[in-house]
Amino acid sequence: MTRPHLEQALDQIALEDHHIAQALEEVGYPDERRRGDPSYEHFLRIIVGQQLSVKAAATIFGRIEAALAGDFRPQRVLAMNDSELRALGLSRQKIGYARGLSEAVLDGRLVPTALADLPDDAVVEQITRLKGFGRWSAEMFLLFSLGRPDVWPADDLAIQAGLHRIKNLKTRPDRKRADALARPWRPYRGAVAIFIWHYYSNAPLP
Template sequence: MKRQPMTTDEVQGMIRRVAETCPTTAAAIERVGLPETRAQTQGIGTFLRVICGQQLSVKAAASIWARVEAHFEGDFAPMRLLDLEPEGWRKLGLSGQKTRYIHGLANALVEGSFRPEELPGMEDAEALAHITALKGFGTWSAEIYLLFAEGRSDMFPADDLAVQKGYQMLFGLDDKPTPKVLRELTARWAPHRGPMAMFLWHYYGAATLDD
């Protein structure tokens, strides 16, 4: 099965379809507009980028990724990742823990226990399980990859703090929902939960700028 990132038109079209039955979303679109997609390429480079961005702000993650990309000049062959010692990764801005995750990813690719080329042919649950078998890749990391690199439109990273806060602000909740509650609340958006996650990021960012 061939999968590819969603285009901006596809993302915005799915958000509009949700808005047809959700007046709150429709009103929010009038206030902040619609997001553009943040498509990523499939393969090791995007997995590496996901590790770089874990538990960091968008700005900090982009800064570290720029250094990593420049160092490797876009060539992320597993053996090249393994050849860089922890001190080298530290100079690029990566912690010892993230370095271990990167080396674990590279070793899994070399050994053949992780096969990203097979992901497009897997159902969502199977693909999530294959990625989360990697050390350092939890549900959030797997969902981010499958949403942005493979265009799986129903991936919803409920563990993302900005997504939680975006939902809280959009619907005027007293507290941000837990990941479990958020998944339940957004079940009505299926099968367009991925684009709606993008809208929540967009809405949260716009509200933060207004402050």
Template sequence: MPIPPTPVEIAAAREALIALDPALAQAHARTPVFEWRARPGGYEGLFRMIVDQQVSVAAAAAIWKRVVEGLDGEVTPQAVLACDATRLRTFGLSGQKAKYGHEIAFAHTEGRIDFDHLEGLSDEEAIARLVAIKGVGKWTAETFLMFCEGRQDVFPGGDIALQEAIRWADGGTLRPTEKQAWARAEIWRPHRSVAAHLLWGWYGAVKRGEVVLETPLS
């Protein structure tokens, strides 16, 4: 399993980013040291990302706890496929999320994706394999590679918080589209995942009122 970057590596990447793009200087100056958002990988990691979507952090944690307990601590494709949708829903899953849990499990057991060897694929190839699974969108695939695989040059351009942080950094009036955000992130290669973490950290600090957003930006 790939290892996420260390704090020293993240710090070095941040310095490299502001050298590549001075527009990130405010985000860098106002975002304290952060750790990589590392999460378990494999089938369990992807299924949990699906479970966590569109619910609060507290609700997601409670539902996941019930999923793990209901599967006797073994969140594997085989264990999930042994439960029909009705039983999965008793753990707190919606019918759609139960279905997606099965879809991901089938993709693994049928050989359409091999979580044990996913790290051997390029970012583009891995994303293509993941989004081919029903229920796995591009944002989910990209963030899975970042959080669960520790990949350091992935950028989820469809993330609204990242789009808004890009607008702040550039002093724009309109939030960039997904396509524009991806294009904007090109300059941050090969540190786009660190750039995403930096922008998320900045966005969160501003929204919580911990830092003041300068306007105009300097």
């Protein structure tokens, strides 16, 4: 999602939502979040990022990138043994997910570039067939690899925590309430999600 798209979407929402307007004044606009054409590398990055902070995930992915010398082909990952992958920071479970992903790409069960031609629901269905890829993982791919504008990862803990603060809620919202809060932001919920992550990382604690 480009910076102009983010700014336009957030400005539109801020006109109707004073909480978003106030938060936008506090931390400003987020940087654009684009990864280029959908690829195997994007899926590998999603595996690394599961249940980790952005900083920790970036560190581990940097090690993997260095070990592969930037050559993100599934054959390269499959050629590494478990000890090598663990030394880079992958858990035993994530090693299994990475191997399953690599095999799916090699045998044609997953063609990352072909997903760009599918609607959101069909993309989610295909991705969640892979072991280790739930709805959150599919939403990350939709948002950051395909740039779909209305993706709303309501299960994301940082999204819920950010909503808690921005909306001055008494408790952190669950998925159902997060979905309800985001309904007025359609069709720009993806831009709001990116902004809430930005707010969560940069807003001063109360």
